[in-house]
Amino acid sequence: MQAAWLLVTLDADLVEITLRSLRVTLSALAVACLIALPLAALLAVRRFRMRRATIAVLNALMGLPPVVVGLVVYVMLSRAGPFGVLGLLFTPTAMIIAQVIIIVPLVASIAHQSLRDLWSDYHDLLISLNATQFQRICTLLWDGRRALLTAALAGFGRAIGEVGAIMIVGGNIDHATRVLTTAIALETGKGDFAMALGLGFVLIALAVAVNLSIHWLGKTESEGRW
Amino acid sequence: MSDLFPVSVRNASVRRRGKVLVGPVDLQLDGQGTSIVIGPNGAGKTSLLKMLHGILRLGGGQISWACPTEQAQRQQAFVFQTPVMMRRSVVENIAYPLRLNKVARQEALAEATIWAERIGLGGDALQRPAVLLSGGERQKLALARALIRKPRLLFLDEPCASLDGRATREIEEILTEVAASGTRLIMSTHNMGQAQRLADEVLFVLHGKVAEFSPAEAFFAGPQTDQARAFLNGDIVE
8 A cells, every 4th residue: 555655646755766777777778788689689690600609608698697797897997897987886887787697698699590491581681782791781681670679679578677786786775776676675574565666666657658659659460561 | 994794604403402403504695685584483583593693602613704704694683583672762763773883873763763763663653662562563674673783694483473464564564675775685584475476595404404595486397306395285294
């Protein structure tokens, strides 16, 4: 009941944490897509030594333990670490970095599956038309955009629900790095189940809303679309 | 751009996983007319076309065009047996080769619209997703997408396979027009009627080799090899 009240009254803390969660996750997703999608297309069109091994490693990294990622990023960004001078530890940027590392393999692997199938359809045509490697990659990314949306959504789902890594590198600082998942962990620990539940509902609603709106914008289920 | 003919094929072959798919092939093709490639299933017709076009890498021998290979490839186009429908609209599919050549979008679409209308896919069909087209429409789209490059040499791999009589006739009319405008055609087919209607010369392919290469009239009047004779009689050729 108390959880519902927090939602209905748009509790200021709740709104702040929710917006921060969205900002961190969408930023991480955008950066991850910029890295993962061209990488997936490159792996689909280019034959090189160790290609299979690269794909296997990428697939294996999908199961990267977030806590370990958090630990590594923490060490890198801590004062004694190589990037300590940047002063990024316990900032939203550090959380974005950790999320990017976690979701790049996931987005790239799922995207690669789709683009590999598309490439097998387009292979002869694009070679026949003398498309350059860059043109092949651009064509695959554009024509496979709806399948790539699924890859991006999987990345979003993983990032928005992530807690271990961002807790370590963000520190769960109030009004600075507290996001939905870390706040839920904190409130549960404090025994404030109403707040934790309220945050939980928001988290689920957010994930569903983003998925639905992207599907709606992408018209993925429209007749005659791909 | 200098002409790519005559082309000389010397001892050319294609191998895959140790097996010879095509060859060795020796051929001399000039720049006029229509060559029809015939032969039983699995004889290597498609592979021969793909080898000549450069989709399949040579395992040995060489193909010498009258101009540098890169220039020669830019003057060719290929229509596949199963047309590749890109996940785009009809007009964007046809415009795609021009976009690859950095033609401005509006200009490319305008040119593609002309071609689409020419092949009967104008009007409302222009913006339809290409994957929703029928078999005949797909083949015509693939043909328009190849022709928009204004190729000097056009390869066609059984372009009328699984099409009905009307669609086949429409494709043949376009091909006759294209050949008359100076485009060299090299086309494989299983349809002997079509071969007789379109061919100026015939390549009979068997076991990956060109078993016979002769003018169409001479070939259909009296093939040189027993296998070609048996093939024309509808017998099983092995």
